[in-house]
Amino acid sequence: MARKPLAAKPGSNGPRLKPDVILDFTVTAADTAAATKAEEGLGLLEFLFARMPDRKRTTVKDYLKHNQVMVNGSVTTAFNRPLAEGDTVSVNTSREFQTFSNPRLKIIYEDEDIIVVNKGYGLLSMGTDKKKDGTAYSLLRDYLKRKDPRNKLFIVHRLDQGTSGLMMFAKTAEAKDTMQHNWNNMVLERKYIAIVNGVLEPEEGIIRSYLAENAAHEVYSTPDPSKGQLAVTSYKTLKKRGPYSMVELSLSTGRKNQIRVHMKEAGHTIVGDRRYGAEASPIHRLALHAQTLRFVHPVTRRDMNFKSELPAGFSKLV
Numbered sequence: 001m002a003r004k005p006l007a008a009k010p011g012s013n014g015p016r017l018k019p020d021v022i023l024d025f026t027v028t029a030a031d032t033a034a035a036t037k038a039e040e041g042l043g044l045l046e047f048l049f050a051r052m053p054d055r056k057r058t059t060v061k062d063y064l065k066h067n068q069v070m071v072n073g074s075v076t077t078a079f080n081r082p083l084a085e086g087d088t089v090s091v092n093t094s095r096e097f098q099t100f101s102n103p104r105l106k107i108i109y110e111d112e113d114i115i116v117v118n119k120g121y122g123l124l125s126m127g128t129d130k131k132k133d134g135t136a137y138s139l140l141r142d143y144l145k146r147k148d149p150r151n152k153l154f155i156v157h158r159l160d161q162g163t164s165g166l167m168m169f170a171k172t173a174e175a176k177d178t179m180q181h182n183w184n185n186m187v188l189e190r191k192y193i194a195i196v197n198g199v200l201e202p203e204e205g206i207i208r209s210y211l212a213e214n215a216a217h218e219v220y221s222t223p224d225p226s227k228g229q230l231a232v233t234s235y236k237t238l239k240k241r242g243p244y245s246m247v248e249l250s251l252s253t254g255r256k257n258q259i260r261v262h263m264k265e266a267g268h269t270i271v272g273d274r275r276y277g278a279e280a281s282p283i284h285r286l287a288l289h290a291q292t293l294r295f296v297h298p299v300t301r302r303d304m305n306f307k308s309e310l311p312a313g314f315s316k317l318v
Contacts, residue, residue, distance in 0.1 A: 021094045025051045027087040044071065045079035047089065067096040073110070075099050098147040105136055108166070108306055113175040113299045115140060115153075116168050118308045121285045125158040125167065140169060156180060157254060162272070165192070165290025166308050170298070178298035183254065188303070189294035192249045192259055193238075193310055195287035195317050196268040197278060199245050203237035207262040211255045218275070219257040221265055231255040233262045239318040244271065246318045259288065271317065283313035 027047065035042035048060050048069070062068075067075050070090040071083070075097050083089070090097075100107050104120035119125065119136050126137040137155060144151035154176035156168050170176035179186050209221035210228030222228045232252035239246040245268070249259050257276075263269055264276040270288050272281025281287065294305040 019094065020092055023052075023091045023093060025089045025091075027083045027085055027089065029085050031083070032085050042083045043079065044069070044076070044081040044083060044089070047083055048091070051089075052091070063091050063093070067099065068092045070097055098143065100140075100143045102139055105139055107140075108308070109304070113171055114168060114297070115171065116166060116293065116304070116306055119159055119164055119167050119290075121162055121164040121311070124161050126155055136167065137169070144171070157183075159290055160257065160260075160286070160288075162286030163192075163288045163290060164285075164311060166293040166306055167290070168293065168295070175298040179295070185296075186298065187254075187293075187295045189292055189305075190251045190254070190290070191292035192251070193289045193291045193314065194247050194249060194259065194263065195271045195314055196245050196247050196263055197243060197271060198268045199240055200235065200237055200247065200266060200268055205235060207233045207235065207266060209262065209265070211258060211261060213256065219255070219261050221261060229253070229255055231258045231262065233259060235262075241318045244317045246314065283311075283317065285311075285313070287314060287317070289314065 025047075027042070031047060031050070032042050035046075045061070045064065048063070049057060052060055061079070064077055064079055067077065068091060069076060070092075071081060072088055073090075104123045106118045107115060108118055109116040117136065117140070124131060124135040127133070127135050132138065137153065141153045144153055152171065152173075154170040154173060156170050156176055156179050159165060159167055168179070170179065209231055210223065210225050211219050211231045212222045212228035213219050221231075230253060234250040234252070236248045237245050238248050247263075251258065260270055260273055260276050264273070269276055269278035270286060272278060272283070272286045273288075274280070289308070289311055291310065292305075292307050294303070296302070297304050
C-alpha cells in the first residue's frame with residue numbers, strides 16, 4: 001500500500017519538497033511457504049520482484065542499490081537479506097531514505113512521534129550559551145530537517161554531558177507535553193549502571209534527600225524540604241573487584257545530578273566524577289551509563305522497553 005505524500009505547507013514560498021512515495025509490504029505466511037517449498041529462504045530481492053511485478057527488474061535492483069528499501073525500519077542494500085513472516089518492507093520510489101550516522105549518537109528507535117537514542121559520553125544533550133551545534137539535539141534536528149524542513153524536535157529529558165546511554169526526544173509538541181506533564185506515570189523504569197569507588201554498605205538500599213543548587217551550579221543535599229526537591233535513588237551492588245564496585249541505580253525522581261550527588265554523599269563517588277570529588281578515571285570518562293529506559297508511548301500507549309549495552313571500559317574495572 002502506498003503512503004499518502006506530504007502536502008505542501010500552505011503559504012510556503014520556499015522550494016518545494018519532493019514528496020516521498022513509499023510502498024509498504026508485509027511478509028505473509030504464503031510468501032515464506034513458497035520459498036520453503038523451493039527449499040530456500042525468502043530473500044529480499046525475490047520478494048520485491050514478486051510484489052512489484054509492474055516495475056522493471058533493473059528498477060527494483062536500483063531501489064536496493066540506492067538506499068530506497070527498508071526492512072522493519074532499517075535501510076538495507078542486501079539483495080539476499082532473509083525475510084520472515086511479519087516483516088515490513090518499505091520502498092521509497094521517489095528518493096533514498098534519509099539515514100542517520102554519527103559515531104557518538106545512535107538511533108535505537110524512531111516513529112512518527114518519538115526518537116530513542118544511545119548517547120555517547122562527552123556529547124551534550126542540548127545546546128548551551130557557549131555551544132549550540134554538535135549536540136545530540138542539533139544532530140537529530142538536522143537529520144529530521146533533511147527528511148522534511150517542516151519537521152521539528154523537542155527535548156523531553158536530558159543526560160549529563162559525561163553520562164552515556166538512552167535518551168528520548170519527541171517529534172511533536174503533543175508527545176513532548178504528554179511525557180513531561182505525566183513523567184512519573186509515563187516512565188515505568190529508568191536504570192543506570194555506575195562504577196563507584198569502594199564498596200557500599202549495605203550493598204543494597206534507598207537514598208533519599210532534598211537536592212538544591214548553589215551559585216556555582218553545584219547540586220547538594222539539604223535537610224530542609226523548603227530549600228530543595230525530593231530525590232529518591234535505589235541502588236544495588238552487582239559486582240566488586242579491588243577498589244571498585246559496579247552498582248545498578250533506579251530513579252524514582254529525575255533531579256539534576258541526582259545519582260552523582262547521592263553517590264558522593266554515600267561516600268562512594270562515581271569513578272571519574274571530578275566535579276563531585278573523585279580522582280582521575282582509569283577509563284578517562286565518567287563511569288555512569290543510562291542502561292534501561294521503559295515508558296508508555298505518549299500516543300499509542302504501548303509499553304516501550306529499551307536496554308543498551310554497557311561501555312566496554314566498565315567491565316574492565318570490575
